[in-house]
Amino acid sequence: MKKKHHTLHIRNIISGMLIGAGIAGAATVALFALEGAHILQANSLQETRAERLTEKAEKVKVRRAQRVKRLGDTTSQVASGELANIEARNAAESAGVSCSYLPPENPTYSAKFIAPNNRIEEKRGELFVATLYLENTGNMPWFGDSSGCSHLPLVRLGTAKNRDRKSELFDKNYWLQQNRIAMQEARVNPGEVATFVVAGITPNVDDMFREYFQPVVEGVTWIESPESTAVVDLYAGFMRGAAPENLKYFRFSGKLSEAEPLLNGEKVIEVDISDQRVFFKSGGKVIAEYPASTGTFRTPTPLGRFKILNKQELRIGSARPHYRMPQWNGFTSRGHGFHALPYLANDNGVFWNEALNHIGQRVSHGCIRLLPEDAKDFHSLTEIGMPIVIHN
Structure with missing residues (x-):
């Protein structure tokens, strides 16, 4: 249709020129007219080609957009893929965070809470906030969710005792x-301090909530030690005030109202000679567990049922070489007891270090040795008259 229109237009031009110039110059005018017609046709073809190229470019843009969308959908589904890793690194670099580090020969993840015990008193329905500070005492950098380094293991705070439990304090606005x-x-590089904010709305009950936390390197390891364990106690409503007497036995996460039957239950100390471990139970639940070192086969720890007979912060043996035994809990009249690693007054720690290296082995003279921090904890739980069961 366009071609026919251009042909008629050319004829009109030629006719006009012939009339205006006369018969004599008709040939010349016709020649110029034909040249002008060719120019018009060329321009028309160029316009047609340009329109077609524009349409093709638009189609290419649409196809590319569709491909990018499909690629984005695929990336979200395979976050562990190489494309996701590249995008994560690029995002981190854009945010000013480097995902790079020189891996140490022996990677170590360890941590220490600066203030592990946190108590909050809040009215029901009000916002509670506890800020925990955790020092990176290992030799590996930690990467958070905001780093953009999703191709690397991320460090988060996880619920503990029991591990990965669903917390009653969970709030979707503050928790992952x-x-x-x-x-x-x-x-957070080695030697630096990380911050974790435990927050939410105080439950609408009069109760005490205890939640234990430990750091976790996702997909790699939990950082599990006494130093890397923190506890948050939330006293809600009328529970605000003095802590209950039996709170020292509350060694697990949960609500106090549900834990009280266990906390008020019978306390029993169990020693497993075959595993070289000591268990402290309340209401039948193990609330504390410690590695130990019991008597050799020549000087065995006695088996059977006993009771805590006496307690001392430091017991000094009456016979040479006069061993020093901190956090003493005696259970026989023959001098058997639980205590921290023994030491001598004037050997510069040689005997103490030997005892440390032998924890978990049967090397004592019949007593039950515990690590220093474990012995302090055990000593805080025991009372005179508590029953003891020792078995193979």
Whole structure:
């Protein structure tokens, strides 16, 4: 249709020129007219080609957009893929966080809470906030959720005792999920301190909530030690005030109202000689467990049922070489007892270090040795008259 229109237009031009110039110059005018017609046709073809190229470019843009969308959908589904890793690194670099580090020969993850015990008193329905500070005492950098380094293991705070439990304090506005809390910093290098914020709305009950936390390097390891364990106690409503007497036996996460039957139950100390471990039970539940070192086969720890007979902060043996035994809990009249690693007054720690290296082995003279921190904890739980069961 366009071609026919252009042909008629050319004829009109030629006719006009012939009339205006006369018969004599008709040939010349016709020649110029034909040249002008060719120019018009060329321009028309160029316009047609340009339109077609524009349409093709638009189609290419649409196809590319569709491909990018499909690629984005695929990336979200395979976050562990190489494309996701590249995008994560790029995002981190854009945010000013480096995902790079020189791996140490022996990677170590360890941590220490600066203030592990946190008590909050809050009215029902009000916001509670506990800020926990955790020092990176290992030799590996930690990366948080905001780092953009999703191709690397992320460090978060996880619920503990029992591990990965669904917390009653969970709030979707402040927690990642029911058992995870994000690290506030994008990256925490060895020697630096990470921040974790435990927050939510105080439950609408009069109760005390206890939640234990430990750091976890997702997909790699939990950082599990007494130093890397923190506890948050939330006293809600009328529970605000003095802590209950039996709170020292509350060694697990949960509500006090549900834990009280266990806390008020019978306390029993159990020693397993074959495993070289000591268990402290309340209401039948193990609330504390310690590695131990019991008597040799020549000087065995006695088997059977006993009771705590006496307690001392430091017991000094009457016979040479006069061993020093901190956090003493005696259970026989023959001098058997639980105590921290023994030491001598004037050997510069040689005997103490030997005892430390032998924890978990049968090397004592019949007593039950515990690590120093474990012995302090055990000593705080025991009372005179508590029953003891020792078995193979």
